[in-house]
Amino acid sequence: MKNRAWWFLLPALAVMSLSAFIPLMTVINYAQYSVFPGSAPQFIGMENFADVLGDGVFLDSLRRQVLFSIEILLIEIPLGLGLALALPKKGKWVGWSLVLLGIPLLIPWNVVGIIWRVFTRSDLGAVPAIFNWIGYGAYNASLNSGDAWWTVVAMDVWHWTPLVILLCYAGLQAIPEEFYRAAKIDGASAWSTFRYVTLPKLRHSLILAVLLRFMDSFKIYAEPFQLTGGGPGNSTTLLSIYTSRKAIGGFNMGFGAAVSIIYFFLVILISWLLYTIMMNVGGGSSK
Amino acid sequence: MAKIDLKNITHVYKSGGEETRAVNDVNLTLAEGTSNALIGPSGCGKTTLLNIISGLLTPTEGQVLIDGKDVTELPPRDRNIAQVFQFPVVYDSMDVYGNLAFPLRNRGTPEGEIEGRVQEAAELLGLDDRLHENPASFGPEWSQLVSLGRGIIRHDTTALLFDEPMTDVDPGRKLTLRRRISQAQKRLEVTALYVTHDQHEALTFAEKAAVMKDGQIVQYGSPEELYERPVSTFVGNFIGSPGMNFIDCEFAGEDLKAGKFTVPLNETMRNSLDSSWSGVELGVRPNLVDVYDEPEGGGEIPAEVTLTEHLGSYQIITLKVEGIGVEIKAELPLEEKTDIGSEKFIGLTPKNIMLFHNGEAIQNEKK
Ligand SMILES: Nc1ncnc2c1ncn2[C@@H]1O[C@H](COP(=O)(O)OP(=O)(O)OP(=O)(O)O)[C@@H](O)[C@H]1O
Ligand SMILES: [Mg+2]
Numbered sequence: 001m002k003n004r005a006w007w008f009l010l011p012a013l014a015v016m017s018l019s020a021f022i023p024l025m026t027v028i029n030y031a032q033y034s035v036f037p038g039s040a041p042q043f044i045g046m047e048n049f050a051d052v053l054g055d056g057v058f059l060d061s062l063r064r065q066v067l068f069s070i071e072i073l074l075i076e077i078p079l080g081l082g083l084a085l086a087l088p089k090k091g092k093w094v095g096w097s098l099v100l101l102g103i104p105l106l107i108p109w110n111v112v113g114i115i116w117r118v119f120t121r122s123d124l125g126a127v128p129a130i131f132n133w134i135g136y137g138a139y140n141a142s143l144n145s146g147d148a149w150w151t152v153v154a155m156d157v158w159h160w161t162p163l164v165i166l167l168c169y170a171g172l173q174a175i176p177e178e179f180y181r182a183a184k185i186d187g188a189s190a191w192s193t194f195r196y197v198t199l200p201k202l203r204h205s206l207i208l209a210v211l212l213r214f215m216d217s218f219k220i221y222a223e224p225f226q227l228t229g230g231g232p233g234n235s236t237t238l239l240s241i242y243t244s245r246k247a248i249g250g251f252n253m254g255f256g257a258a259v260s261i262i263y264f265f266l267v268i269l270i271s272w273l274l275y276t277i278m279m280n281v282g283g284g285s286s287k
Numbered sequence: 288m289a290k291i292d293l294k295n296i297t298h299v300y301k302s303g304g305e306e307t308r309a310v311n312d313v314n315l316t317l318a319e320g321t322s323n324a325l326i327g328p329s330g331c332g333k334t335t336l337l338n339i340i341s342g343l344l345t346p347t348e349g350q351v352l353i354d355g356k357d358v359t360e361l362p363p364r365d366r367n368i369a370q371v372f373q374f375p376v377v378y379d380s381m382d383v384y385g386n387l388a389f390p391l392r393n394r395g396t397p398e399g400e401i402e403g404r405v406q407e408a409a410e411l412l413g414l415d416d417r418l419h420e421n422p423a424s425f426g427p428e429w430s431q432l433v434s435l436g437r438g439i440i441r442h443d444t445t446a447l448l449f450d451e452p453m454t455d456v457d458p459g460r461k462l463t464l465r466r467r468i469s470q471a472q473k474r475l476e477v478t479a480l481y482v483t484h485d486q487h488e489a490l491t492f493a494e495k496a497a498v499m500k501d502g503q504i505v506q507y508g509s510p511e512e513l514y515e516r517p518v519s520t521f522v523g524n525f526i527g528s529p530g531m532n533f534i535d536c537e538f539a540g541e542d543l544k545a546g547k548f549t550v551p552l553n554e555t556m557r558n559s560l561d562s563s564w565s566g567v568e569l570g571v572r573p574n575l576v577d578v579y580d581e582p583e584g585g586g587e588i589p590a591e592v593t594l595t596e597h598l599g600s601y602q603i604i605t606l607k608v609e610g611i612g613v614e615i616k617a618e619l620p621l622e623e624k625t626d627i628g629s630e631k632f633i634g635l636t637p638k639n640i641m642l643f644h645n646g647e648a649i650q651n652e653k654k
Contacts, residue, residue: 181376
């Protein structure tokens, strides 16, 4: 079928190939060479990939990264859903609460770093002061790896839970009142109503929230970088910090390219897995 | 089975400083096991009244009695009343079986008993072949059957409330759904109240219908009563399609005058009139308007045919009477010749007409 409409896709295709396809091909190409500045690239096939997968630091940061994403999903999704449920459905407070909750989303990433660095400074920050006060002992994100880890988690939760709230809240607003009336007539308890009306109707919002938060958290860079640069030690060296260290800081660009490609496919693969699993839970079953 | 009594029910919605009196001092008794309809124009308070009966709303004033017991403050789950909503509700995280079982599971009924009840309800509604399908893919008429199924699944359901259940249903499927609903209601001998603004639907479903207007029930009676003895011009106009014809008349000695034409009255009618009134409205059903080709000598009113509508087995013609500002609709057999522009003569005989004053029917012992 000849259809002139296809021509209109050209600009979009051109932009996409420039911004995504060509760089990706370049990286894939690089990944198969030994590339050091100042010397001619040498084709080495899959060797870079083998090196990456055999690198203990890579595997550590991958493990850390998976743990990090799991942790923030386990915190942000239930917390965001809970807060969305607690928000009033209508009335004059709705607008104000949404604006207040949305504030962290509006803060640029570098400002987030500054805010939290000030918060957590061991001499004058509020966080160490509070920990001291409750008798936790000396909080110090640049010395204590546990402190650094949970601070990065806290930064992400603070920054991105509002997004989950907004997504869930929009989903909740879209559930027709009739479903709740029917549930009342059917004698459903508050839990049953949540389980059989609210949750299934929120499924798509939740899937969206999980995917967005997964992809974003899996690529987290600014928070650990600004807090401690990935330290102390390698304790907050998440995958993107590792990657940038290898690709920019290191000299072996072929190795860096291989890391990027593995990273890229991991994001896609895990997102696909999450999506598939979530689309298949909660279907109709009777007994 | 249950008798439902509404006593002085008033409901006022308050939202943002504004008050809407949706239901205004309603008194109504639905006898045990009867099927009833509630009809009225949009916004007259039908849904509000229904929600008060099922317990979704607590009325601002008044009481709801079920079999004489005051349930006004009870939540829906303690009332044994089922309600089917305007927009079909199915739980799409469960299959049809799960939907039907849901109300029973919520009450902790043992699974063994649930299975029997689900089977029974599914057979009654013709859902037995589809028990393990997901109702998310059902059209509105099947979804409504699932909703109804959840309502009748409990053996102690005493009343069924329907809130315009046909709204989303294809015209072609309405008849089947209505028949199923009717069958279920009769078989279970539950008291039913069916809200609609389609009078045809109401009158075929129900033994008795309540007509509602501006939050009040203006008449409650059998379809024949509503049709033959409307209490007001509103009911006369609302029931019947087309509704009753109304002609403003003045007194002229013993009789009435419509424009320059005389309408004879009988003795009882004359006695029911009050000479202090400035006039009355004469009402006549389209099927009771006598239409002649030639004057019959009984003071027939000449009129011109301005419109004819063929409706299957009969026709409705619109007649314009010179000097009277109204058009009169008449129902005639199809074989009658009714060319547009032709002249006809309208006969209004006392046994066919009703009189109204300020919109209210004048009580007279007609016939
Ligand atoms: N939750 C509410 N808050 C405020 N006013 C309401 C509310 N629900 C209904 N009303 C008002 O109360 C009146 C009666 O509404 P109701 O829904 O009972 O009418 P209805 O007869 O069912 O109408 P329809 O045929 O359109 O369904 C209307 O004027 C409506 O605007
Ligand atoms: Mg309504």
